[in-house]
Amino acid sequence: MSASIRKPLPPEHFIVHGTSAETRWEALRGHGEITPNELFFVRNHTTTPLIDVDTWRLRLWGTGLRRVTEYGYRDLLAMPSETLTAFIECAGNGRRLFTEQQGQPVHGISWRLGAVGVARWRGVRLATLLERSGLKPEAVAVMATGLDADYIEDGVNHGRVRRPLPLAKAMDDVLVAYEMNGRPLPPDHGFPARLVVPGWVGIASIKWLGDIEVSTEPLSSPWTTRFYRTAAGEPLREVVVKSAFELEWGARLETGRTHVLHGRSWSGHGAVTRVEFSADLGATWHPVSLIGRPSAHGWARWTVSWTPTTRGEHRLLARATDASGAVQPSHTPSDGTGYQFGAVAHHPVTLV
Numbered sequence: 001m002s003a004s005i006r007k008p009l010p011p012e013h014f015i016v017h018g019t020s021a022e023t024r025w026e027a028l029r030g031h032g033e034i035t036p037n038e039l040f041f042v043r044n045h046t047t048t049p050l051i052d053v054d055t056w057r058l059r060l061w062g063t064g065l066r067r068v069t070e071y072g073y074r075d076l077l078a079m080p081s082e083t084l085t086a087f088i089e090c091a092g093n094g095r096r097l098f099t100e101q102q103g104q105p106v107h108g109i110s111w112r113l114g115a116v117g118v119a120r121w122r123g124v125r126l127a128t129l130l131e132r133s134g135l136k137p138e139a140v141a142v143m144a145t146g147l148d149a150d151y152i153e154d155g156v157n158h159g160r161v162r163r164p165l166p167l168a169k170a171m172d173d174v175l176v177a178y179e180m181n182g183r184p185l186p187p188d189h190g191f192p193a194r195l196v197v198p199g200w201v202g203i204a205s206i207k208w209l210g211d212i213e214v215s216t217e218p219l220s221s222p223w224t225t226r227f228y229r230t231a232a233g234e235p236l237r238e239v240v241v242k243s244a245f246e247l248e249w250g251a252r253l254e255t256g257r258t259h260v261l262h263g264r265s266w267s268g269h270g271a272v273t274r275v276e277f278s279a280d281l282g283a284t285w286h287p288v289s290l291i292g293r294p295s296a297h298g299w300a301r302w303t304v305s306w307t308p309t310t311r312g313e314h315r316l317l318a319r320a321t322d323a324s325g326a327v328q329p330s331h332t333p334s335d336g337t338g339y340q341f342g343a344v345a346h347h348p349v350t351l352v
Helices: 073-078 095-100 126-132
Strands: 014-017 020-023 058-061 069-071 082-089 116-125 141-146 162-166 175-180 194-196 209-215 242-245 251-253 259-266 272-278 289-291 299-306 312-322 347-351
Touching: 058 126, 069 126, 073 175, 082 175, 082 194, 116 126, 126 175, 126 209, 242 312, 259 272, 259 312, 272 299, 299 312
Parallel strands: 058 209, 251 347
Antiparallel strands: 014 020, 058 069, 082 116, 116 175, 141 162, 141 209, 175 194, 242 259, 259 299, 272 312, 289 299, 312 347
16 A cells, blocks of 8 residues: 555555566556556656646646746646647666665665556647747746655755756647547546656656746756766656566466567667577577567567476566667666666566
């Protein structure tokens, strides 16, 4: 259970990390491309707010606009809509593997690989709202702020969660979403409206939108200057390529029979075009069978048959390549932040 999350979190589906909840990969087996709302991971800095949609307003303001504009919920619903199938992933997804697999200490939520999900989002392009609000040619940055409570860490109040985007990204493919998988956004996932920033780390997809500042000068927030950045100080952007098995961590499997293993791979740099499987710690690799067409902002689902013959502890590996040519490495250098783990994960199984 989590006092900060509204939806049920049955232990067979989730691992609770304080104010957040990680999806168990085995719970996704058989669910197709879309992650059901009830299985979608939750990343909260504080507590999911319950917002009155009748009084809610989204305010656009700043030096980069010709006028201050406010939109209500029905205003958004009345605008031309777009539908986008895209994953959202926490930047710290896989953080636990820095320690478990690579022996490197890191700080932060100890996600394994379940802080990711794919949904079919519907809403209004952010570019449409900016243009309707009189976007100035000299605008360079956009910063959305959520309506959740102020985030306080070590006695320091960092204010509400907010993070800037360069104008080029904001005008490209960012969605102000009000629907998730055919239904209004659930409270834990941003009702009444949230950003969906395809391919970028999840913190960019601000939930519970309250206002959007548009500026003619670069913008910053603690979520770029203190959190969600590399040790060198660069704000995190695109998600790195990853893979995971739809299998219980530490699953027990029978020897001497063929197992059809299922998994998913994804990347912020384009569709996954190839996935390989290894059961001998990478000494040999074998191509898997991809299901359907590659998706630029979703994930590649795949299957592979494996017939183990030796009892005991084993590690299953899956390695993906995306459209940019990026291949999952065997090791991810750690800078201590625990972000962007992209190495091939060693999924443990016990053969009996």
